[in-house]
Amino acid sequence: MSLQVVNLKKTYKNPLSRKPPFEAVRGVSFEIKPGEIYALIGPNGAGKSTIIKMIAGLIVPSSGDVMLDGKKLGSETAAYKKLSAVLEGTRNVYWRLTPLENLHYFANLRGISTTEIREKSVQLLKTLEIEGKKKNQSQHLSRGMLQKLALGAALITDPQIILLDEPTLGLDVGSSRKIKEMMLELTRKHGKSILLTTHQMDLVEEVADRAGIIREGKIVREGTIPELRNVFRNHIYRFSVRGKFKLPPEWQKKYGAALLSGQNDHTEWEMDCKKPEGLYTVLSALGKKKLEIISMHKPVEDLEEIFMRTLSEEATR
Numbered sequence: 093m094s095l096q097v098v099n100l101k102k103t104y105k106n107p108l109s110r111k112p113p114f115e116a117v118r119g120v121s122f123e124i125k126p127g128e129i130y131a132l133i134g135p136n137g138a139g140k141s142t143i144i145k146m147i148a149g150l151i152v153p154s155s156g157d158v159m160l161d162g163k164k165l166g167s168e169t170a171a172y173k174k175l176s177a178v179l180e181g182t183r184n185v186y187w188r189l190t191p192l193e194n195l196h197y198f199a200n201l202r203g204i205s206t207t208e209i210r211e212k213s214v215q216l217l218k219t220l221e222i223e224g225k226k227k228n229q230s231q232h233l234s235r236g237m238l239q240k241l242a243l244g245a246a247l248i249t250d251p252q253i254i255l256l257d258e259p260t261l262g263l264d265v266g267s268s269r270k271i272k273e274m275m276l277e278l279t280r281k282h283g284k285s286i287l288l289t290t291h292q293m294d295l296v297e298e299v300a301d302r303a304g305i306i307r308e309g310k311i312v313r314e315g316t317i318p319e320l321r322n323v324f325r326n327h328i329y330r331f332s333v334r335g336k337f338k339l340p341p342e343w344q345k346k347y348g349a350a351l352l353s354g355q356n357d358h359t360e361w362e363m364d365c366k367k368p369e370g371l372y373t374v375l376s377a378l379g380k381k382k383l384e385i386i387s388m389h390k391p392v393e394d395l396e397e398i399f400m401r402t403l404s405e406e407a408t409r
C-alpha cells in the first residue's frame with residue numbers, strides 16, 4: 093500500500109492564549125511506495141512529530157490530504173486499520189497491563205481476537221527480546237523495553253503503513269540493530285511501507301530508501317540516499333599520483349584544486365571537476381606528463397554533513 097501526503101499544513105492555535113497562531117507544518121508533500129522506507133530528518137521543532145500525528149489521525153491538519161493508495165483518509169475508521177504508529181516517548185502502552193496483555197488489547201481494539209494472535213504475540217515479544225517480562229506489569233519495564241513493547245503493539249495488527257517516530261531513541265546497540273532488521277524485513281519481505289523520523293543519521297543511511305530534510309515545517313531537500321550524498325559533491329574527485337607534482341595554478345582557479353598531501357613519493361589533491369569534461373581535462377593532462385595514477389575516487393560525504401550543510405544553506409537564503 094502506498095501513502096501520499098499532499099500539501100499538509102498545521103497551524104497550532106490556542107484560543108485561550110493571546111499568542112499568535114504557530115505554523116508548525118507549512119505545505120509538506122511526499123509519497124512512500126509499498127516496500128519503501130522514507131525518513132524525515134530535521135532539527136528539533138521542525139514539525140516531524142506533527143506530521144506523523146496528522147497521518148495517524150491523532151491531530152487534524154489545517155489543510156492538505158493524507159491518502160492511502162490514492163484514496164483520501166477521511167473520518168471513516170476502516171482505512172485507519174491499515175496504519176499503525178509508534179509515537180515519541182513511552183506513553184504508548186498501558187502500564188497496568190503486562191506486555192502480552194498490551195498486545196492483545198491493541199489487537200482487540202482493531203477487532204482482532206486474542207485467539208487469532210496468540211502465537212504471534214508470543215513470537216513478537218520473543219523477537220523484541222522482552223518475552224522474559226511478558227507477565228510483569230508494563231510499568232516495571234525499562235524505558236527501552238517499553239519502547240520495544242510500543243513497537244510490538246503497533247505491529248501486532250499487521251499494518252500496511254507503519255509510522256515510527258524516533259523508534260531507536262535510547263535503545264542499546266543490540267536492540268537498535270534488531271529494530272533495523274525488523275524494519276528491513278517488514279518492507280523488503282512483506283512489502284509494508286514505513287515512515288520514520290530520527291536524529292540518527294546512521295539509521296537513515298542503513299535503512300532508508302529516501303529521505304526528506306525538513307526545516308521549519310518545510311521539506312527543503314529530498315531524494316534517495318545516494319542522491320542526497322551527491323547533492324554537494326557531484327563532481328568532486330580525489331587524486332593521488334606517484335612522485336612530486338605541482339598543481340597547475342589554473343586548476344586551483346578553475347576547479348578549486350587543493351593539495352591534501354605532497355610527499356616526495358606521492359601527491360594527493362582534491363578538486364571539483366564541475367562536469368565530466370573537467371575530469372577528462374585533468375586525466376589527459378596527467379597522461380601527457382606520464383604520471384602514474386595511484387588512486388582516483390569520489391569521496392562520499394556522510395549524511396550528517398549533508399544534513400548540516402542543507403540546513404545552513406537554507407538558513408542563509
Ligand SMILES: Nc1ncnc2c1ncn2[C@@H]1O[C@H](COP(=O)(O)OP(=O)(O)OP(=O)(O)O)[C@@H](O)[C@H]1O
Pocket residue numbers: 104105114116134135136137138139140141142143
Ligand atoms: N500542541 C501544540 N501546540 C502548540 N505548538 C505545538 C504543539 N505541538 C507542537 N508544537 C510546536 O510545533 C513545532 C513542531 O513540533 P514537532 O513536535 O512536530 O517537532 P519535531 O520535528 O518532532 O521535533 P523533535 O525533533 O524535537 O521531536 C514546535 O515548534 C512545537 O513547539
Ligand SMILES: [Mg+2]
Pocket residue numbers: 140141142180257
Ligand atoms: Mg518529534
